[in-house]
Amino acid sequence: MNTSTDELTPLLQRGYEAGFVTDIETDQSPPGLSEEVITRLSETKKEPRYLLDWRLQAYRAWLEMKEPHWSIAAYPPIDYQAVSYYAAPRSVDPKRPKSLDEVDPRLLETYRKLGVPLHEQAALAGVAMDAVFDSVSVATTFRETLKKAGVIFCPFSEAAVEYPELVRQYLGSVVPYRDNFFAALNSAVFSDGSFVYVPPGVRCPMELSTYFRINAAKTGQFERTLIIADRGSYVSYLEGCTAPMRDENQLHAAVVELVALEGAEIRYATVQNWYPGDEEGRGGIYNFVTKRGDCRGARSKISWTQVETGSAITWKYPSCILRGDESVGEFYSVALARHRQQADTGTKMIHMGRRTRSVVISKGISAGHGRNAYRGMVRMAPTALHAHNYTRCDSLLIGPHCQAYTIPVLEVRHPSARVEHEATASKIADDQIFYCRQRGLDEETAVHLLVNGFCREVFQKLPLEFAVEAQKLIAVSLEGAVG
Amino acid sequence: MNNEQPLLDVRNLWIKAQDQFILNGLDLRIGLGEVHAIMGPNGSGKSTLVQSLAGHPGYTIEKGEISFDGEDLLTLTPEERARRGLFLAFQYPVEIAGLGNGYFLKAAVNAVREARGQTPYDAVEFLKVFRELAPLVGLGQDFLERGVNAGFSGGEKKRNEILQMLLLEPRLTLLDETDSGLDVDALKLVARGVNATRSKDRSIVLVTHYQRLLDYIDPDVVHILIKGRIVRSGTRELAREIEREGYEPLLTAMA
Ligand SMILES: Nc1ncnc2c1ncn2[C@@H]1O[C@H](COP(=O)(O)OP(=O)(O)O)[C@@H](O)[C@H]1O
Numbered sequence A: 001m002n003t004s005t006d007e008l009t010p011l012l013q014r015g016y017e018a019g020f021v022t023d024i025e026t027d028q029s030p031p032g033l034s035e036e037v038i039t040r041l042s043e044t045k046k047e048p049r050y051l052l053d054w055r056l057q058a059y060r061a062w063l064e065m066k067e068p069h070w071s072i073a074a075y076p077p078i079d080y081q082a083v084s085y086y087a088a089p090r091s092v093d094p095k096r097p098k099s100l101d102e103v104d105p106r107l108l109e110t111y112r113k114l115g116v117p118l119h120e121q122a123a124l125a126g127v128a129m130d131a132v133f134d135s136v137s138v139a140t141t142f143r144e145t146l147k148k149a150g151v152i153f154c155p156f157s158e159a160a161v162e163y164p165e166l167v168r169q170y171l172g173s174v175v176p177y178r179d180n181f182f183a184a185l186n187s188a189v190f191s192d193g194s195f196v197y198v199p200p201g202v203r204c205p206m207e208l209s210t211y212f213r214i215n216a217a218k219t220g221q222f223e224r225t226l227i228i229a230d231r232g233s234y235v236s237y238l239e240g241c242t243a244p245m246r247d248e249n250q251l252h253a254a255v256v257e258l259v260a261l262e263g264a265e266i267r268y269a270t271v272q273n274w275y276p277g278d279e280e281g282r283g284g285i286y287n288f289v290t291k292r293g294d295c296r297g298a299r300s301k302i303s304w305t306q307v308e309t310g311s312a313i314t315w316k317y318p319s320c321i322l323r324g325d326e327s328v329g330e331f332y333s334v335a336l337a338r339h340r341q342q343a344d345t346g347t348k349m350i351h352m353g354r355r356t357r358s359v360v361i362s363k364g365i366s367a368g369h370g371r372n373a374y375r376g377m378v379r380m381a382p383t384a385l386h387a388h389n390y391t392r393c394d395s396l397l398i399g400p401h402c403q404a405y406t407i408p409v410l411e412v413r414h415p416s417a418r419v420e421h422e423a424t425a426s427k428i429a430d431d432q433i434f435y436c437r438q439r440g441l442d443e444e445t446a447v448h449l450l451v452n453g454f455c456r457e458v459f460q461k462l463p464l465e466f467a468v469e470a471q472k473l474i475a476v477s478l479e480g481a482v483g
Numbered sequence B: 001m002n003n004e005q006p007l008l009d010v011r012n013l014w015i016k017a018q019d020q021f022i023l024n025g026l027d028l029r030i031g032l033g034e035v036h037a038i039m040g041p042n043g044s045g046k047s048t049l050v051q052s053l054a055g056h057p058g059y060t061i062e063k064g065e066i067s068f069d070g071e072d073l074l075t076l077t078p079e080e081r082a083r084r085g086l087f088l089a090f091q092y093p094v095e096i097a098g099l100g101n102g103y104f105l106k107a108a109v110n111a112v113r114e115a116r117g118q119t120p121y122d123a124v125e126f127l128k129v130f131r132e133l134a135p136l137v138g139l140g141q142d143f144l145e146r147g148v149n150a151g152f153s154g155g156e157k158k159r160n161e162i163l164q165m166l167l168l169e170p171r172l173t174l175l176d177e178t179d180s181g182l183d184v185d186a187l188k189l190v191a192r193g194v195n196a197t198r199s200k201d202r203s204i205v206l207v208t209h210y211q212r213l214l215d216y217i218d219p220d221v222v223h224i225l226i227k228g229r230i231v232r233s234g235t236r237e238l239a240r241e242i243e244r245e246g247y248e249p250l251l252t253a254m255a
């Protein structure tokens, strides 16, 4: 980076600290999507034939599908032929670096600046990290430690080659490629994400984490993550994501599939901080994501926690299929929309097994001209004897121009199933701020306290370091939102 | 009143809210270590006075001067006033449901301590201080976990105000009808808290329209505020006179 941009960057970033660009030579596929592009992508990744076939089937299905427009988000048409579907730093060896010492220092520096140092001695205690940069994984830490416990944690591309039986068995088994338009697109063109397998009875000894970074311009990111918790196992996983500040919109269409077998538990947390666009709504990531967990075995449990502060548009409904008897699904969410951000997010809890239980706690914060919708579905199938759901949606409005919506759908097909739903909407009142100021707190601190208080229930579900991060992120995102 | 510069000096204060004058040339001087009572009928401007002193943005100062400890109060933000030791116990304490009371109290006390150049309390120190002070107003530790004033009874809210006063150790305390709506037991707890804070370098203003509170807290001066001005000042005896005869004779005399 030259001096003039260096001087400008802090000014431009104002509130979005991850907005910098890493200056690095990149191999990028030309814009456009076709069977040929997909075939080349699969070849670059040296994928087995089964995967290419699957991609091509997905692509053909996608061609027949229509982009969904039922969300509250309004945006100009997306030109899918103008997007580049693969970008990777030239210095990343497709056969993968053997150790961190071989990773391009500019990449290491990028992650250090983002607050997620990759060197094991510098890393967050007890967290193993897979670092994905544009379309490729650049490093995965603590693999040896995990391997000793029998846990597989590696980039998806590697899993496709090394563990083809597992990938073939589970890929698309929770989110089939026909599921929806964006899932089909992802299935056709997906690049790295993480693959996790926890063997029966194993409690994963570390937090697993993936950090997704978009760097290249005019590209999309289409990661795919698959987590399988075998019988009686436990794993906690966290993803973070950021992108540079750019005036054009960038597409991000991910798919995450979770499978919990009998008695297994998966905790999945997201701190989503994609570039949200500027005050006028210029730029920002279009975040169209399909996340679904399948509680396939009895007494299994899947818990989603998300803190969504970034993206120009968020379209995302992490869901649980509660198939196993007595399985449990949870969804804890904080979604923030300010400036011109549009967030349409929520969950689906599909109760099929007996005595299945689910909890949904959603906290929506709207400020500026932000628009925020909670969209949730609770379905109690005819087989869901004595199933129970509790849902609470709270909305907090800051300022007169923002909007909040709550759109719950309930389908109850068995009389013994119980569904409870509560919703509140509140404003940060001037009197509350004055009260805090009279006690010596400045206005900004007062707003942070009020907002953190509002989000507390959800932040408590995050691993400690990330809860602190999430708090800071909300604070930074709301800078100047009041007053 | 002593001859030193008063802690609070209000001169010819004219205040408007929504285009209407509420205070009309009010004068008030409070010396260090003094306890003053301000009495007056409903709607006479008592809350307007104390809210304006605290810097509530809803009131416009049209005219007048206020000095606090020799400094021009009107140039200070509400938080700066608080950090310099001005404390208002609200007539209607504000509810903040999601915010933990303990977290809030600690943040407030540390903001004020830092402004005074004292080291902020860590969690352990804060808890220790809380445990010393809370029993004075009859509050237990469970109360730290609840939301700020959220779902509190009227009495609990008022006692929470007094607890905050004790924690923040203000130089000037303004109590806005802290006695209203309290039963005798709660009133005694509040009075005990206020009396505990009385000292030669702290001043207190009790806003009330009953003289009942004055049975427990003995004021140095009593003022009568009517229609936005102090119309009479005197001793305890003045409060007794109002209790006997009401405000009518004063209002008639003004008309
Ligand atoms: N923010 C405000 N806007 C408009 N009028 C107000 C406001 N605050 C107080 N008033 C009016 O000013 C008068 C004095 O009110 P207040 O100071 O609350 O009296 P007190 O505390 O003595 O009962 C009342 O007539 C009241 O309606």
Ligand SMILES: [Mg+2]
Pocket: B046, B047, B048, B091, B176, B177
């Ligand atoms: Mg009043």
